Amino acid sequence: MAWFGAALLFLLLSLTLALGGAVGPSDWSRGVGLAGVHLFTLGWLCLAMLGALIQFVPVLAARPPVLPVLALPALLAGIGGTVALATGFLWLDGHEAVRGAFLVAPVLLAVAFGLAAAMIVPLLLVRASHKLAEVQLALVALAALWASGAAMTYNLSGIDLMPAFLPDGLGLHVLLGVAGWLSLAAFGVSYTLFAMFLLAPEGGAALRLAVRLAAGLTLGLILLAGMLLLVQGVVPAVLLWCLTALLPAVVALYLAEVARIWRLRRRADPEGNMRWSRVALAFLGLAALLAGPALWLGGRWAEAAIFVALVGWLSLLTLAQMVKIVSFLTWIQVFAPLIGRAPVPLVHHLTDPRATTRWLSLWGGGGAVGGLALLLVQPLVFRLSVAALLLAALGLGAELVAIRRLSHLDPQKRPATLPPVIFPAPDKRSAHDHARTA
Amino acid sequence: MITPAPLDLDVRPQLARGEEPFAAIMSAVDALAAGQALRLVAPFRPAPLFNVMANRGFACSDRQLPDGAWEVTFTPLDAAPPAVGLAPGSAPGAMLWPDPSQSLDLLGLMPPEPMVRILEALLDMPPGAVLFALLDREPMFLFPELAHRGHEWAGNYAPDGTTYRLMIRCGD
Numbered sequence: 040m041a042w043f044g045a046a047l048l049f050l051l052l053s054l055t056l057a058l059g060g061a062v063g064p065s066d067w068s069r070g071v072g073l074a075g076v077h078l079f080t081l082g083w084l085c086l087a088m089l090g091a092l093i094q095f096v097p098v099l100a101a102r103p104p105v106l107p108v109l110a111l112p113a114l115l116a117g118i119g120g121t122v123a124l125a126t127g128f129l130w131l132d133g134h135e136a137v138r139g140a141f142l143v144a145p146v147l148l149a150v151a152f153g154l155a156a157a158m159i160v161p162l163l164l165v166r167a168s169h170k171l172a173e174v175q176l177a178l179v180a181l182a183a184l185w186a187s188g189a190a191m192t193y194n195l196s197g198i199d200l201m202p203a204f205l206p207d208g209l210g211l212h213v214l215l216g217v218a219g220w221l222s223l224a225a226f227g228v229s230y231t232l233f234a235m236f237l238l239a240p241e242g243g244a245a246l247r248l249a250v251r252l253a254a255g256l257t258l259g260l261i262l263l264a265g266m267l268l269l270v271q272g273v274v275p276a277v278l279l280w281c282l283t284a285l286l287p288a289v290v291a292l293y294l295a296e297v298a299r300i301w302r303l304r305r306r307a308d309p310e311g312n313m314r315w316s317r318v319a320l321a322f323l324g325l326a327a328l329l330a331g332p333a334l335w336l337g338g339r340w341a342e343a344a345i346f347v348a349l350v351g352w353l354s355l356l357t358l359a360q361m362v363k364i365v366s367f368l369t370w371i372q373v374f375a376p377l378i379g380r381a382p383v384p385l386v387h388h389l390t391d392p393r394a395t396t397r398w399l400s401l402w403g404g405g406g407a408v409g410g411l412a413l414l415l416v417q418p419l420v421f422r423l424s425v426a427a428l429l430l431a432a433l434g435l436g437a438e439l440v441a442i443r444r445l446s447h448l449d450p451q452k453r454p455a456t457l458p459p460v461i462f463p464a465p466d467k468r469s470a471h472d473h474a475r476t477a
Numbered sequence: 478m479i480t481p482a483p484l485d486l487d488v489r490p491q492l493a494r495g496e497e498p499f500a501a502i503m504s505a506v507d508a509l510a511a512g513q514a515l516r517l518v519a520p521f522r523p524a525p526l527f528n529v530m531a532n533r534g535f536a537c538s539d540r541q542l543p544d545g546a547w548e549v550t551f552t553p554l555d556a557a558p559p560a561v562g563l564a565p566g567s568a569p570g571a572m573l574w575p576d577p578s579q580s581l582d583l584l585g586l587m588p589p590e591p592m593v594r595i596l597e598a599l600l601d602m603p604p605g606a607v608l609f610a611l612l613d614r615e616p617m618f619l620f621p622e623l624a625h626r627g628h629e630w631a632g633n634y635a636p637d638g639t640t641y642r643l644m645i646r647c648g649d
Contacts, residue, residue: 098617375622378596
């Protein structure tokens with residue numbers, strides 16, 4: 040919950056900056072713009088994804104969490120690193136005082152990622168290696184993403200670690216972040232989450248293997264392109280052609296696998312989180328279609344493709360599942376101890392599906408309009424879409440707080456004490472407390 | 478290839494003293510040489526053990542001895558039994574639990590409904606009774622709650638991986 044809470048605050052902050060004019064069509068490279076972009080990608084999406092992995096990889100691997108004591112330091116380093124990086128970017132706009140923050144950000148982020156990896160990687164190695172293979176690839180991409188980001192940070196500060204990397208490395212940095220780390224991690228987690236929420240069997244070995252191989256190949260080529268850029272200073276066209284073909288192919292294979300899970304579901308009417316995940320998947324398909332023009336033409340095509348992937352695909356998926364996950368975990372936390380001892384409500388009684396639908400549609404609409412505005416270079420329309428996104432994020436944030444406070448529940452059904460909204464409550468029940476009322 | 482002679486283990490004295498023989502059986506299994514069988518003598522037919530040993534890659538054959546005790550021979554199916562036995566966290570003595578007095582088919586139910594059904598069913602059961610439940614997946618959120626309530630559990634996926642089989646012994 041603390042990861043999700045921090046991520047949501049960064050989301051609101053980044054959208055506020057964007058609404059204030061930090062970014063716009065073909066206007067992303069000012070310091071304040073880069074700060075806004077990184078508050079969104081690193082603060083919101085990356086922290087939410089790390090929090091989700093730390094929470095769910097033990098569940099998916101059916102193993103107890105490894106070194107849970109590292110979670111808080113990892114989160115604090117992640118928050119610190121994000122704030123330092125965002126503040127540090129202002130140095131590009133001439134704020135000399137914040138150069139130190141710029142230099143310390145990669146160090147803090149290395150600590151955050153390293154601690155998170157220490158919690159996640161041992162679980163990936165024991166059993167779930169075949170189930171969560173995409174998450175392993177995603178963590179490789181995260182390491183490369185950090186390295187390329189750190190190289191650019193020090194490069195901008197005048198410390199030339201990898202001279203060729205700027206500005207040519209920017210495209211690879213973006214690819215590693217959007218397609219490599221965030222999308223692959225989302226792929227890996229979504230199979231199991233979708234199967235769980237749709238009551239569908241997992242499996243589908245052939246398609247899943249195809250996704251894994253194609254994704255591994257794509258990531259390998261991106262890394263190869265990065266190395267060639269360092270050594271020769273240029274990425275050969277043949278590599279770009281391969282990526283142009285592979286990126287949509289990976290997405291098509293993944294969508295086919297999700298469609299297979301969807302067809303085999305035993306739950307006739309999927310809940311809101313899954314309906315909105317379908318919209319997110321449509322945005323993923325759109326981003327894949329834009330990938331080719333983005334790689335070759337850059338400019339507004341690249342802006343639109345990246346925006347659609349970050350806002351429409353990754354953020355909508357995260358927001359839709361976050362509502363479901365927060366309500367489920369809150370239910371477990373509050374009502375699992377009461378089962379059989381007191382009447383317990385249903386999980387969906389903790390939520391307000393109408394409010395959730397309202398805010399998620401606003402988010403989806405904002406994403407679609409924003410992408411279009413970038414493609415057509417319409418700054419005013421883009422600004423309006425950001426306003427819609429901010430409003431939707433505020434609404435969803437309020438809805439999540441309401442779920443944590445059990446506000447949608449009939450007051451008589453609410454227990455006397457509620458868990459803290461964000462931080463985990465210390466578990467007061469000892470393992471020897473076997474009190475039963477029966 | 479010479480097949481080594483079976484390892485003999487008589488758990489009757491241990492059971493007579495009221496001790497759980499599970500640890501002794503498992504260390505005997507671990508101590509088996511490649512291809513070696515385990516010959517177990519028990520005062521009753523240890524049916525729950527058959528499943529556990531099958532999961533570890535042993536075939537079993539049993540016969541009743543003239544004095545009423547049972548002799549079971551577990552023969553390894555191949556030199557490398559699969560590592561999949563019971564899920565981590567399972568109670569080690571599960572093979573000696575009584576037969577389930579109640580079964581729940583919880584396939585196709587949306588979480589946390591299976592958890593609610595199981596915990597409610599356990600409230601009506603006497604201590605020591607065993608509940609069997611068939612689930613779509615491993616109920617990771619149920620396990621801590623079972624521990625808090627003093628119940629023991631043992632479970633694993635069916636060999637085809639589509640269902641999860643869970644036994645719960647009601648706590649005292």
